[in-house]
Amino acid sequence: MYRTDRQRIQNEIGSELDQWSKVGWVAKFFWRDDDAVTDTPALRRLFQVARDKGITVALAVIPEQADAALARLLTTETCCVWQHGWNHRWYERGEFGDGRPLEAMKYDALSGQRRMDQLFGPQGWQRIFVPPFHEIAMPFKALLPVLGYLGVSAGVQRRMDQLFGPQGWQRIFVPPFHEIAMPFKALLSVLGYLGVSAGVPPTPRIEGVPELNAFDFMDWKAKKLLPESEIYALILEELKSRRAGSIPAARPIGLLTHHLVMDEQDWSVLSDLFSLLQSHEASHVCSAFEVFASPKLQDAILDGFPH
Numbered sequence: 001m002y003r004t005d006r007q008r009i010q011n012e013i014g015s016e017l018d019q020w021s022k023v024g025w026v027a028k029f030f031w032r033d034d035d036a037v038t039d040t041p042a043l044r045r046l047f048q049v050a051r052d053k054g055i056t057v058a059l060a061v062i063p064e065q066a067d068a069a070l071a072r073l074l075t076t077e078t079c080c081v082w083q084h085g086w087n088h089r090w091y092e093r094g095e096f097g098d099g100r101p102l103e104a105m106k107y108d109a110l111s112g113q114r115r116m117d118q119l120f121g122p123q124g125w126q127r128i129f130v131p132p133f134h135e136i137a138m139p140f141k142a143l144l145p146v147l148g149y150l151g152v153s154a155g156v157q158r159r160m161d162q163l164f165g166p167q168g169w170q171r172i173f174v175p176p177f178h179e180i181a182m183p184f185k186a187l188l189s190v191l192g193y194l195g196v197s198a199g200v201p202p203t204p205r206i207e208g209v210p211e212l213n214a215f216d217f218m219d220w221k222a223k224k225l226l227p228e229s230e231i232y233a234l235i236l237e238e239l240k241s242r243r244a245g246s247i248p249a250a251r252p253i254g255l256l257t258h259h260l261v262m263d264e265q266d267w268s269v270l271s272d273l274f275s276l277l278q279s280h281e282a283s284h285v286c287s288a289f290e291v292f293a294s295p296k297l298q299d300a301i302l303d304g305f306p307h
């Protein structure tokens, strides 16, 4: 991204947050990183960023592959550990997606819990279920409270680059979860969008199952972070959607990374992003421990809004 483009979109985020300040609102963010299994230089790099920025990350651990070296490292670092399925194997629609018998998924989730308890101790992790590949079947999602989970955090994948080409980002609004409230749709032209593009709906929310998803910032074809311009554009959209009322303003915006496929440039993009988000009074990067635990945030997670 050219310096001027970067400056422009950073200024836009700044002006948007100024609007939040005017009404006394604070935009909330949280950081989740997936696929932790062992102590690696990449994981240590992640913790370096987390320490530098003073952020408590939610680390989604794959129980079956996780080892004692990971458990040892986590005793020296501050993070909130979540359960990332069982062994991260791909089936027809992911490990916990449609197409697998419910009993098999239940068995795998409980095997995962037992392994997490052994590695980190029952108090050493938070019972949040992170489905591998962002796929979760409705019958399994409905079972989560019975299985002892406090909530679920899946992912939202952006396909803007595939739709419009990396240089060709237009002001087309792609509603997360492909759902859009009519009053918000009516506002799109006022907000400067040229149009709206929705797709196949992922699984709907279920009452009694707190759900807080995160945007997958990886470009899986290129095996690195999405271009900085797309990440900033997405955050700007999310902020605007909240201010326009189509998403509860208190609902945190989840930022999802995958430390094992990030290079040094990616870490620097991420650090700069956190610096930007931490530099405005109307923006707060929450500790991952807070996002499912705070009753105020729970309201924003539980209500009937689609995203």
Ligand SMILES: [Zn+2]
Pocket: 034, 035, 084, 088, 132, 133
């Ligand atoms: Zn994963």
